[in-house]
Amino acid sequence: MKTVMKERRWVEKYPDLGTGPVAAEPCISPEYFELERERIFRRSWLNVGNVCEIPERGDYFVRELAVCNASILVMRGQDGVVRGFHNVCSHRGNTLAWDEKGKCRGYLTCNFHSWGYDSSGQLKWVPDEANFFDLDKSQLGLTPVATELFNGFIFINLDPSPRENLTQYLDGLDVQLKGGDFDKLRLARCYKIDEKANWKIGLDAQNEVYHLPFQHRYIMPDLFLANEKGLVRVMDVTFFNRHSVYSCEMNPGHKPTPLESIIMEMAAAGASHCRLPVAGSDFDFYLIFPNFVIIFFRGPTNDSCVTYNFWPLAVDRTIWEIRCYSAPLQNAAERLAEEFALTRTRLVFDEDATAHETVHTGLKSRAKKYLLFQDEEIQIRHFHKVVEEHVGPATGA
Amino acid sequence: MPQEGIANPQAKLPGPFRDLEPFADWALPTERERMAARESSRIEELQVFYSAMMGRLPAIVEYLKQFPLDRMPEDSQRLLEMALSLVEVSIAVELYRRPQVINGFDRSRFAVG
Numbered sequence: 027m028k029t030v031m032k033e034r035r036w037v038e039k040y041p042d043l044g045t046g047p048v049a050a051e052p053c054i055s056p057e058y059f060e061l062e063r064e065r066i067f068r069r070s071w072l073n074v075g076n077v078c079e080i081p082e083r084g085d086y087f088v089r090e091l092a093v094c095n096a097s098i099l100v101m102r103g104q105d106g107v108v109r110g111f112h113n114v115c116s117h118r119g120n121t122l123a124w125d126e127k128g129k130c131r132g133y134l135t136c137n138f139h140s141w142g143y144d145s146s147g148q149l150k151w152v153p154d155e156a157n158f159f160d161l162d163k164s165q166l167g168l169t170p171v172a173t174e175l176f177n178g179f180i181f182i183n184l185d186p187s188p189r190e191n192l193t194q195y196l197d198g199l200d201v202q203l204k205g206g207d208f209d210k211l212r213l214a215r216c217y218k219i220d221e222k223a224n225w226k227i228g229l230d231a232q233n234e235v236y237h238l239p240f241q242h243r244y245i246m247p248d249l250f251l252a253n254e255k256g257l258v259r260v261m262d263v264t265f266f267n268r269h270s271v272y273s274c275e276m277n278p279g280h281k282p283t284p285l286e287s288i289i290m291e292m293a294a295a296g297a298s299h300c301r302l303p304v305a306g307s308d309f310d311f312y313l314i315f316p317n318f319v320i321i322f323f324r325g326p327t328n329d330s331c332v333t334y335n336f337w338p339l340a341v342d343r344t345i346w347e348i349r350c351y352s353a354p355l356q357n358a359a360e361r362l363a364e365e366f367a368l369t370r371t372r373l374v375f376d377e378d379a380t381a382h383e384t385v386h387t388g389l390k391s392r393a394k395k396y397l398l399f400q401d402e403e404i405q406i407r408h409f410h411k412v413v414e415e416h417v418g419p420a421t422g423a
Numbered sequence: 424m425p426q427e428g429i430a431n432p433q434a435k436l437p438g439p440f441r442d443l444e445p446f447a448d449w450a451l452p453t454e455r456e457r458m459a460a461r462e463s464s465r466i467e468e469l470q471v472f473y474s475a476m477m478g479r480l481p482a483i484v485e486y487l488k489q490f491p492l493d494r495m496p497e498d499s500q501r502l503l504e505m506a507l508s509l510v511e512v513s514i515a516v517e518l519y520r521r522p523q524v525i526n527g528f529d530r531s532r533f534a535v536g
Binding site: 377 | 480481483484487488490491506507509510511517519525526533535536
C-alpha cells in the first residue's frame with residue numbers, strides 16, 4: 027500500500043488552493059456561461075476523439091461543438107494526415123457532412139449544390155463552375171481548424187492562431203504519459219448522456235472518489251482503498267498547470283461478486299498485450315482542462331482507458347460523451363472480461379448522471395451560495411480556480 | 424437425437440450446451456438489447472437464467488476460446504451472446520436485487536453503443 031491515510035494531506039502540499047468555500051454561481055449563471063464560451067472553449071485545446079476512430083484514409087467523423095457554435099469535421103487525408111476543419115461548405119455556408127461518421131471516397135460533396143472536397147479539404151469540384159466569377163478553387167478549401175495529436179488523441183483549437191501548441195498546453199502531462207501501447211487501442215464502446223446539468227457539475231462529480239462508498243453503495247462499496255472508517259483515500263494528486271491527475275489503489279480486501287470472481291480468474295490467466303502508463307497505481311484520473319478526462323484502469327493482464335468529453339449545450343444542459351478504449355480482444359474470456367468492465371462502469375455513469383441533475387436542481391434554487399470541498403476534493407478546488415483564472419469571478423455570488 | 428459432432432441445423436447451441444436452449448432468447452447481439460431485456464424482465468426470471476448459466480460459465484468460455492472472435496460459428500456466437508447476457512443480468516441479481524438500476528438515469532437520454 028502506497029496510500030498515506032493521514033487526514034488533510036493535500037492542503038499541506040498545495041496550500042495555495044486554500045480551504046474556503048467556492049462560489050456556486052458559475053454553475054448556474056447564464057452570463058457566466060456566455061463568458062466560458064469565449065474565454066475557455068474558444069481558446070483551449072479540446073479533445074474531439076481518437077485516431078482509432080478514423081483508421082483508414084478518407085475516414086472522417088463530425089463533432090458538434092455547440093458551445094462554440096461549430097461543427098467540426100475531422101478527416102484522415104489520402105496522405106494519412108489527420109486534419110480538422112469547420113464542417114461548412116465554401117459556397118454558401120451549408121453544413122457539409124451530415125453523418126456523424128463516414129468515409130470520403132473521392133469527394134465529400136455538399137448536399138446543396140454538390141460542391142466536392144477531397145479528403146485533405148481541398149475544393150475539387152464545382153458544378154457550373156464557368157458561370158461563377160473569379161472563382162479560385164485552390165483558395166476555397168474547407169476552413170482549417172488547428173489540429174494536433176497526443177498519444178492518438180485528437181485535439182482541436184478554435185482560436186485562429188492558438189497562443190500555445192498542444193505540447194505547451196499540456197504542460198508536462200505529455201511527458202508523464204509517455205510510452206504505453208496507445209497505438210493498440212480500439213474504441214470498444216461509446217455512451218452519450220444528455221443531462222440537464224451544468225458541465226462543471228458533471229465534471230466535478232467525476233473528479234473525486236469521496237462519493238464512491240455512498241452514491242455507488244450497490245455497485246462498488248469497497249473497490250478502492252479506504253481508511254479504517256471505509257472512507258476512500260487517493261494515493262496522489264498532482265497538478266500540471268491547468269490540468270490535474272489523481273490516482274487510487276484498489277482495495278486488496280474488496281469482496282468480488284460470484285460472477286466477478288469467475289471472470290477475474292479467467293482474465294488473470296490470459297496473456298498480457300496492452301500496457302498504458304498508469305502511474306504506479308491502479309486507477310489514474312486525468313482532467314485535461316477544460317472538459318476532457320482520461321481514466322486509466324490497470325487490468326490484471328491488460329490496461330484500458332475511458333475518456334469523458336463534457337460538451338455544454340447551455341448553462342443547464344450538457345452532453346456527457348463517454349468512450350471506452352481497449353486493445354483488440356483475443357478470445358471469449360477477454361470478451362467477457364471487457365463486457366464485465368464496461369457494464370460496471372456504465373452503472374457508475376447511470377447513477378452519476380442522475381446525481382448531476384439533482385445537484386444542478388439544488389444549486390439552481392440558490393438555496394446555497396457556496397460549494398464546500400474537503401481535502402480529498404482538492405482537485406475540484408483546483409479546477410474551479412483555473413476556471414476563474416480564465417473567466418473571472420462570478421458577479422452576484 | 425442428433426449425434427455429437429454432427430452439424431444439426433435445428434440446434435441453437437453447440438452440443439455440450441444444448442440443455443441451455445430454453446434460454447436461447449438471451450442470445451442478444453448488442454449491449455443495448457441485453458440491457459433492455461434485463462430491465463423488462465422480472466427478477467425471478469433473471470434469477471433463473473443467472474442460476475442456469477453461472478455453473479456452466481467456465482466450461483462455456485473454455486469451449487468458446489477455440490474460435491477466433493470474428494469467426495465464431497453461429498451456434499457458438501449465440502452461446503457467447505448468452506454469456507454476455509449473464510454479465511448484464513448479474514447486475515440485477517448480484518448488485519441491485521431488482522431488474523432496474525436503483526437511481527438510474529432517464530433511458531430516453533442515455534444512448535448506449
